Amino acid sequence: MKQNLLVELFVEELPPKALNKLGEAFSSTLLEVLKSQGLTSETSQVTAYASPRRLAAHISDVVAKAADKSLSHKLMPATVGLDANGKATPALLKKLTALGADESAVSQLKREHDGKADILFLEGTAAGATLSEGLQKALDEALAKLPIPKVMTYQLQDGWTSVNFVRPAHGLVALHGNELIPVSALGLQSGNTTQGHRFEAKVSPVTLRHADHYAEQLQTEGAVIASFAERRAEIVRQLTAAAAKAGPQLTPIQDEALLDEVTALVERPNVLLGQFEDEFLQVPQECLILTMKANQKYFPLLSADGQLSNKFLIVSNISPDDASAVIGGNERVVRPRLADAKFFFDQDRKKTLESRLASLDKVVYHNKLGSQGQRTTRVASIASAIGQQLGGDALASKAAQAARLAKADLVTDMVGEFPELQGIMGRYYAQHEGLDNDVAYAIEDHYKPRFAGDELPRNQVGVVVALADKLETLCGMFGIGQIPSGDKDPFALRRHALGVVRLLIENSLPLTLDTLLNTTFGCFAADVENASTALRSFIYDRLSGSLREQGYSAQEVDAVLALEPQQLADIAKRLEAVKAFAALPEAESLAAANKRVGNILKKAEGDVQASINQALLVEPAEQALAQALASVTPQADAAFAAGDYRSSLQALAALRTPVDAFFDGVMVNAEDPALKANRLGLLASLHQAMNRVADLSRLAG
Incomplete structure (x- = not known):
């Protein structure tokens, strides 16, 4: 008989950032293992429950006993298992x-x-x-496979x-319908x-009457919303309603990670409104x-x-008739946090960023x-060189200044307390000092892009400093042999390489990769090896993966990147030309043919020069190919020089007949x-003409 099954493990407060993942893993493994034993049906479904103090799963259509299975064991050939009299041999008996x-x-x-012998x-x-x-x-397998961030021993x-x-x-429940299933764990x-x-x-x-009554009994008798998803939705509903009451056009800050964490901290949410003094808004x-979200798990209102x-929302785990004490307590707790932030901000502004540079000499970057x-x-040196190439003295000067001041906020009190604000506080302090806004925003933006999909720096100075900062990291780490391997990438060099790629391509920067790498390596001491060859390959590998994720085929990407084009900004045009x-x-x-x-x-033995001696073209077919090359190559080269890669490649279509x-x-x-040397020279000329935009041989099946 099919009935629904409920399993619950009742524990002390689980780590909030891992709760949802623990709940999903617990329930999915239970279903998977039960299914593998024939104890579920094709219609069986699992519902996961996860609250701060419980992991549970409700599985539908579970049978009390799996069906018996017919088995057929292949033993051995009859000539091996039976003797001449048809009696079992020792091998068969064993x-x-x-x-x-x-x-x-x-x-x-x-x-x-079996076609050969009797088995x-x-x-x-x-x-x-x-x-x-x-x-x-x-149950044993589900507990063993839980993605536990850190194990406790008790x-x-x-x-x-x-x-x-x-x-x-502290508790284990296992109900099949209303029948208790005897199991044990922990x-x-x-x-x-x-x-x-x-x-x-x-x-x-709470005494559970039936597996199907679990969520309802917990909510009505236990005051707990057991479902993570339902609890999260209820918090969103209450946040929206409370914000609307707090003031016109106020909305809670959007932060999915904070919402997940708060959902994992409460069993029955109750959203309350708090506020702080206006004077703190000067910070x-x-x-x-950051201090409200990270330290207090509040939702600031914007x-x-x-x-x-000056208002914020509190997600409380209790619902007293008079919530004033809860609200007042939270307001008293947040006030010192905000006062600390104001103190740090006021103290930091007493010193200029320039005056802090000497302190950076005491901060170890890498031994x-x-x-x-x-x-x-x-x-700063790299940024100046890039700025000079892109915008002359003016851009070089601003980029060098921004690069020199970009890390100064690392030794401020505010960033010491809140490292997540690095760059952001540098921008505020630069603006307070009256520095050029291009420089101030470049100080904040030079960390961008920090992750996949992150925005790029908002001005050219920021682009230059961000590019210089990432190149310095890549060249420095490759120069001392700190190259990522496998899953290990402690210095986030893959992310930095993708950042370089995005900065060059999305800003259409007319910079050559080798020049950038050699300029950057030239800024290091002699004991740092120039590993530009290895680093260039590393960057192209990251670029290749990124382009494939964008929908380009492996053949198209390989064809373009095989030539290792120096200006990455051209790559999109090359890919579109190859596709056409x-x-x-x-x-x-x-x-x-290519x-x-x-x-x-x-x-071919030795170096083959791409040159043709017309006097040695004796066969009509090679004469025709040479004439076609002489006609097509100038057209293709002119289009290539103009950046019209599509026309450059399409001009090659006229070569098909003479090549065949x-x-x-x-x-x-x-x-x-x-004659042999001349024909090789003709082929070298053909090869050269065909492979300026991409290595077309990579398109061959």
Whole structure:
């Protein structure tokens, strides 16, 4: 008989940032293992529950006993298992014993011919697992596979037995319909009772009547919303309603991670409104928002234009008739936090960023690369060189100034307390000093892009400093051999490489990669190796992955990146040109011919020069190819020089017929050395003409 199954593990408060993942893993593994034992049906579904003090799963259509299974064990050839008299050999008896059978089973063995010989089979029936057996196995596996961030060791009530788990467990429920299923875990025996809210449960303990009544009983009797998703939705609803009451056009800050964490901290949410004194709004709102979110788990309220108000929302775990004490307590707690932020801000502004640079010399960046002060000097030099190339003296001067001051806020009190504000506080302090806004915003933006999809710096000075900062990190780490391997990337070099790629491509910067790398390596001491070759390959690898994620085919990406184009800003145009070329009817034949030409040139002895002696063109087919090249190459080269890569590649379509005719009618490896050399030179000229935009041989099947 099918009934629904409920399993709950009641524990002490679980780590909030891991709660949702723990709940999903617990329930999905239970279903998976029960299904593998035949204890569920095709219609079975699992509902996960996760609250601060429980992990639970409700699984539909679970049977009390799995169906018996017919088994057929292949034993051995009959000639091996039976002697001349048809009696079992020692080998057969040993095999039967291992399977739990004896000599009496010999007469029941089945023979089947496999095309070569008769094979002996032992057939039987395996009893299906009972729910008690199957659930015990599923529970053990679910607990073993939980993605626990950090394991605790605690003792059971006997004072001797130690258990390892994420938090001490105090209760286990296993109900099939209304029937108790006897299982055990973490020193606990299953029952039908659980605990509700610590302070507001109407009944303690809550006696569960049926597996299907779990969520309803917990909510009505235990004052707990067991479902993570439902609890989260209820918090969102209450936040929206409370914000609307707090003032016109006020909205709670959008932060999915904070919402998940708060959902994991409360069992029955109650959103309350608090506020603080207006004087704290003189502090940069990023500081106030961060301290309210990170330290207190509050939701600051913002106006329609994104400005912080002096009001915030508290997600409480209790619902007293008079909430004034709860609100007042939270306001008293947040006030010193905000006062600290105001104090740090006021104190920091008493010193200029310039005056802090000496302190950076005392901050170690890397034992092989020196201090943050030395690093700042390198970044400023790189930024100046890039700025000079992009915008002359004016941009070079601003970029160097911003780069020199970019890390100064690391030694301020505010960033010391809130490291997440690095860059942001540097911008505020720069503006307070009256520095150029281009410089101030570059100080904040030079960390961007910080992650996939992050915005880029908002002005050209910021782009230059961000590029210089990332290049310095990449070159420095590669120069001392700190190259990422496998999953290990402690200095986030993959992220920095993608940042360089995005800065160059999305800003269409006319900078060559090798020049950037050599300029950057030139700013390091002699004991830092110039690893530009390895770093260039690393950057192209990151670029290749990024382009494929954007939807370009592997062939298109390989064709373009095989040439390692120096200006990354051109790559998108090259890819579009290759895509258009690949759609031409001539493309397949030309790609195959290009691959063939490349192979011939690789096998040729010595260097082959791309030159043609017209007097040595004796075959009509090679004459026709030379004439076609002379006609097509200037068109393709002119289009390439103008940046019209599509037209450059499409001009090559006219080469298909003469190329095919050449390979059909001309022997490249002629006996006459002069003819052979000239034909190789003709092919080298063809290869050169065809592979300016991309390596077309990569498009060959």
